[in-house]
Amino acid sequence: MTAEPTKDILEERLGRLTPADIRKAVETFRAALGHQGAADLNACVHCGLCADTCHYALTSDEPENPPAYKVNLVMAVFKRYFTRLGRTVPGWVGARELDETLTREWVDVLFGRCSLCGRCNLNCSVGLNITALITAARAALTAIGLIPPELQSTITTAYTTGNNMGIAQNDWVETVQWLEEELQAETGDPTARMPLDLHGARMLYTVNPREPKFFPLSLLAAGKVFYAAGESWTLATDYYDVTNYGLYSGEAPVAGELSDRLVRTVERLGCQELILGECGHGFNANRWAAPEWLSKRYPFRVRSVLELLAEYIRDGRITLDPSKHTEPVTLHDPCNLVRLGGVVEAQRFVLRHAVQQFVEMTPNREKNFCCGGGGGQLAMTRYAQRRLQAGRIKADQIGATAAKVVATPCHNCMDQLSELNKEYKLGVAIKTVCELVAEALVLPAQ
Amino acid sequence: MGVIEVNGKQHELNEEGFMVNPMEWDRDIAAALARQEEGLQELSPAHWAVIEFIRAYFLEKQLAPMVRAICKTTGFPLRQIYEMFPSGPAKGACKLAGLPKPDGCV
Numbered sequence: 001m002t003a004e005p006t007k008d009i010l011e012e013r014l015g016r017l018t019p020a021d022i023r024k025a026v027e028t029f030r031a032a033l034g035h036q037g038a039a040d041l042n043a044c045v046h047c048g049l050c051a052d053t054c055h056y057a058l059t060s061d062e063p064e065n066p067p068a069y070k071v072n073l074v075m076a077v078f079k080r081y082f083t084r085l086g087r088t089v090p091g092w093v094g095a096r097e098l099d100e101t102l103t104r105e106w107v108d109v110l111f112g113r114c115s116l117c118g119r120c121n122l123n124c125s126v127g128l129n130i131t132a133l134i135t136a137a138r139a140a141l142t143a144i145g146l147i148p149p150e151l152q153s154t155i156t157t158a159y160t161t162g163n164n165m166g167i168a169q170n171d172w173v174e175t176v177q178w179l180e181e182e183l184q185a186e187t188g189d190p191t192a193r194m195p196l197d198l199h200g201a202r203m204l205y206t207v208n209p210r211e212p213k214f215f216p217l218s219l220l221a222a223g224k225v226f227y228a229a230g231e232s233w234t235l236a237t238d239y240y241d242v243t244n245y246g247l248y249s250g251e252a253p254v255a256g257e258l259s260d261r262l263v264r265t266v267e268r269l270g271c272q273e274l275i276l277g278e279c280g281h282g283f284n285a286n287r288w289a290a291p292e293w294l295s296k297r298y299p300f301r302v303r304s305v306l307e308l309l310a311e312y313i314r315d316g317r318i319t320l321d322p323s324k325h326t327e328p329v330t331l332h333d334p335c336n337l338v339r340l341g342g343v344v345e346a347q348r349f350v351l352r353h354a355v356q357q358f359v360e361m362t363p364n365r366e367k368n369f370c371c372g373g374g375g376g377q378l379a380m381t382r383y384a385q386r387r388l389q390a391g392r393i394k395a396d397q398i399g400a401t402a403a404k405v406v407a408t409p410c411h412n413c414m415d416q417l418s419e420l421n422k423e424y425k426l427g428v429a430i431k432t433v434c435e436l437v438a439e440a441l442v443l444p445a446q
Numbered sequence: 447m448g449v450i451e452v453n454g455k456q457h458e459l460n461e462e463g464f465m466v467n468p469m470e471w472d473r474d475i476a477a478a479l480a481r482q483e484e485g486l487q488e489l490s491p492a493h494w495a496v497i498e499f500i501r502a503y504f505l506e507k508q509l510a511p512m513v514r515a516i517c518k519t520t521g522f523p524l525r526q527i528y529e530m531f532p533s534g535p536a537k538g539a540c541k542l543a544g545l546p547k548p549d550g551c552v
Contacts, residue, residue, distance in 0.1 A: 006458060006466050154549040165550040166509060175514045210551045214513050214535040217524070243551065381547055384461035412551040422533065 009149045014104055021144040022098050026081050029140035032250055033078070037136050040128040041078045044071055050120040050130065055369050055390045056113050064109050067120035067130050073109055074137045077102070107146050110137050112383040115390070116248065117335035117370035131340075139250025147249055148383075151376045155245045158258055163241040165209040173237060175212040179220045186220075187227060187443060194223045198234035203273040204266050205233050205305070206242035208282070208411040218411070221438035222277065222305065228441050229317040233275075239265045242282035243412075247289060247336075248376035256293035259286050266300050273301045275308055278432045280334030280410035281374065284341045304337065306409055309437055310346040313353050324440040325355035330403035332361070332394070332417060333368035334410035347409055347433055354433075354440040355405075361397045369393045371408075373416025388423050391416060395424035409433045452478045462537070464547040471501070471544025479542050484533060493530055493542075495520045500543040510540045510548050 033041075051057045051066035063069060072094070079086030079095035086095030096102050116131045124130060141147055158164040163172075173196060180194035195201060205226070211219040226233050239261040246255025266274050276283050287302050312318045331351060337343050344365050351358045361368070372391030377383060394417070398406055406428050408414050417430045447466070448459040452475050458466040463483045465471060476497055480486040486493070499519050503511040513535045517524055531538030536552040 150547070157549045165548060167512070171512045171514070175512055178514050208551055212512065212514075213510070213548075213550070214552065216513065378551055379549070381460050381462050381464075415551055418534070419537075 010107065010146065013145050014100060014107070017100055017103060017144070022103075025098060025103075025140040025144045025146075026077070028143035029077065029136055030082065032136035032139040032252075033133070034136075036129070037133055038078070038082070040130075040133060041071075041075050043126050044068075044075065044128060045126055047125045049123060049125050053119045053123040055115075055117070055119070055372060055393045056386070059390050059392050060386075064105075065113055067114075070109055070114060070134060071128070071130055073102070073106060074133045077106075077137075103141070103146060106137055107141055107148070110134050111141070111148055111151070111376070111380065113386065115335070115370045115372060115375035115377050115387075117374050118340045119335070119367075119370065122339060122366060135248075135250045137250075138248070139252070142249040142251050148376075148380045150381050151245065151249065151379045154376075154379045155249055155251075155254060158241060158243065158245065159254060162239055162261070163209040164243050164245065165213045167209055167213055169237060172212055172240070175216060176219075176235060179216055179223060182220055183223050183227065186224065189227075192223075192227050194219075195234040197237050197269065200270050201234035202232035202271065203234075203275045203308075204262075204269055204271040205235055205275050205277065206240050206262060206282070206286075207235070207277045208243055208279050209241050210411050210415075211277075215411070218278070218432045218435055221432065221434040224438045224441060225309065225312070225318060225434060228443055229312045234269060234271070236265045236269060242277045242279045242286065244282060244285035244290075245376060245379065247281050247285045252293045255285065256290065259290035260294055262286060263290075263294070263296070263298060271300065273303065274298075276302065276304050278305060278409040278411060278434060280336035280338075280341070280413060282336075283343065284336035287341065304341075304343045304346070304409070306337075306343055306346040306350060306433060309350045309433065313350060318437075319442040320353050320437065320440040321442050322354060322356045322440060325405070325436060326357070327404035328357040328359050328402060329355040329405040329407055329436065330359050330361050330398065330401040331364070332371060332398075332406055332408040332410075332413055333364060333366075334408065334413050335368065335370050335374055337409060338368060339366040347407070350433055350437060351407060354436050359401045359403055361401055369397060371413045371416040371420070373412050373419075378412055378415055387416070388419060391420045392424065395420045395426060398426055398428060399424070403428065405429045405431060405436070407431055407433050407436055450475065450478055450482060460547065462547060464541050465544045466546075468504070468544045468546055475544065476542045479544075483541055484531065484538055489542075490530075492520075492522065492526075496522070496527065496530065496539050497543045500540055500545065504540075504543065504545050510536065510545055 056065040076096035157166045183192045244258045377387045449456045
């Protein structure tokens with residue numbers, strides 16, 4: 001017996017597009033593009049240099065992979081609807097109607113062949129913000145339900161349940177209490193806490209829901225470091241999810257609400273600082289994008305936990321013994337945290353204190369290659385094979401360092417790196433920076 | 447899309463090897479997934495204890511359980527769960543239990 005292929009919601013939706021859908025998509029596109037996007041589309045000089053920067057283009061010869069091709073797809077629609085020549089003589093200027101064929105191609109290329117890593121932006125000869133152009137097109141697709149359902153599902157779960165894995169509050173609280181017992185056992189201190197809803201704590205710590213759900217040791221590690229530093233901190237019982245996949249669907253109102261929940265929680269608990277756990281896009285979303293989505297200036301500070309760890313070391317609040325890590329350790333730079341987020345040196349400073357042999361990948365810092373899992377790729381199962389293929393560059397980079405441990409301050413990268421580890425037989429251990437620091441901690445004698 | 451053939455029947459898998467139709471699951475499929483997806487030739491009673499708990503939890507709540515619940519019910523420490531399922535609780539254990547791929551960064 002042969003399995004009857006299951007119908008795909010996205011395919012069904014593509015087959016039922018109405019003129020009203022297209023109008024809505026074009027209007028959403030116009031609003032999301034803004035004047036900056038319009039200027040960028042007019043400025044592209046078609047030099048094609050971006051092809052050499054993109055991990056998709058570098059690992060496959062398919063013509064749809066170079067960023068220039070993706071920009072052209074976006075530009076064709078811009079010209080057709082927003083320029084006089086494009087409206088009157090579309091064929092002459094490469095303008096194209098956003099019909100079923102082009103919509104299908106937009107979905108496949110703009111969702112399925114881009115991790116919004118921004119490496120093309122950095123290397124663009126005229127400085128275009130290509131990721132913003134692609135995000136604007138994704139917003140138009142999302143507005144008419146043409147977002148891959150696996151990505152939409154993660155956003156919907158976050159929006160409706162308060163976290164992107166749909167963890168019930170009692171399950172979260174029970175897990176934190178369990179980790180508190182583990183922390184007390186590890187430190188030998190029955191007063192060690194993993195505080196929940198501690199009003200007036202100095203800082204609110206946020207996590208990736210994947211930690212409590214499946215990988216709680218990274219949260220335990222963070223708790224142990226905060227304990228050693230004597231930090232005044234808390235987790236929240238309701239909104240603790242640092243992720244924000246709205247960044248990848250381009251739906252600003254939804255993305256804004258997800259981030260605003262953290263803002264409201266900081267205010268509810270009277271904290272002075274929001275500390276974002278190890279999450280690349282969560283940092284970019286909550287630190288940089290959210291104040292724009294919300295048109296709001298925060299009355300508190302927002303930092304990555306990496307910046308806090310570096311401060312603890314500088315101020316002598318924690319002591320580390322690098323001999324706990326004798327094997328070579330390399331560092332993966334999450335695109336949203338480093339190239340797009342600006343947190344570049346803190347993690348290096350921390351690792352140099354936590355491990356004996358720290359080796360850089362090449363290229364690194366803002367020139368790093370994406371692991372391949374960003375931009376929602378990890379959620380969009382349908383493009384998994386492309387994601388693994390595009391990750392070959394990262395696998396090669398890791399292999400060239402001969403490191404035994406890869407530190408990555410992002411749980412999304414961690415999952416993709418784990419898959420690359422399996423696919424390309426790298427034989428490395430993959431850890432968060434907090435985990436490496438916690439393992440090297442020298443706790444004061446009781 | 448992939449398929450896995452078990453006892454003469456084909457079952458659809460998504461691009462990451464998760465079952466597309468979780469209700470088709472049975473123990474023979476779990477054993478076949480273990481070989482194909484996790485490289486586990488034999489499933490021990492400990493593996494089965496984890497898989498059966500995850501399966502029962504899923505049938506009741508349409509969700510994967512927290513790893514805390516897996517440890518608590520089966521009595522295995524966390525590190526042992528990671529050792530038993532090399533791809534972890536989500537892409538290892540939950541996949542073998544026939545669950546759909548969870549939302550989030552997995």
